[in-house]
Amino acid sequence: MTKLVSRSLHAVTAARVAELFQAMSDPSRVRILFSLLQGEVNVGAIAAQIGVSESAVSHHLRGLRQLRIVSARKDGRTVFYALNDDHVRSLLTLGLEHIEHE
């Protein structure tokens, strides 16, 4: 059986890659993720830092958590978020470089 679509990225793979980039395709989420480049930050601090409501930040973080882009650590009543892996760190800095050099 011939693999007719072999030259192109498999649809499922493409969808997952798109999903990843989609997580970084919103200004608020980009700012949230850049906040997390500093290290662990809690919801309220992120909200204050970027000037977005805690509710909105929380909503965004849920999506990012579901994609395992960020991880959460609860300490008392505050929840500290962090970037989950280095790929995301690289993507963020590469993205920033891209728009800076042009």
Next chain:
Amino acid sequence: MTKLVSRSLHAVTAARVAELFQAMSDPSRVRILFSLLQGEVNVGAIAAQIGVSESAVSHHLRGLRQLRIVSARKDGRTVFYALNDDHVRSLLTLGLEHIEHE
């Protein structure tokens, strides 16, 4: 005058980064861009390769062109598209790596 927002990425910058990632946030566009990793490809060939109508591909390419993510070269009645710079190449492969290792 104190720069109150200095710890966070400037809103305008964040928006531009988001815009870049947004360009790669759709499965069809991801497949289009991966097609272009091979080098120059024309609209019809991309459409055939990924199984999306030429119209849809053309619409996507317009957006990618506007963001200077791809460039177009017209030869007779066919238009060859290509990735515009190496940042995008890196982002694509990094994105793929990310979803492959998890």
Next chain:
DNA sequence: TGAATATATGCTCATATATTCATTTGTTGT
């Protein structure tokens, strides 16, 4: 236990987006 605080969630509205279809523009070969 009760009040205060930090975060999460469900819902709704407005807007953005991807795709399709029909039409158009530009180009080649006869």
Next chain:
DNA sequence: ACAACAAATGAATATATGAGCATATATTCA
């Protein structure tokens, strides 16, 4: 000039998405 072809475009539509509000769920401290 005309038919065939490649790509671009506009309008219409269905779906997705972000933000806000109200409310819920912890958790701490008095």
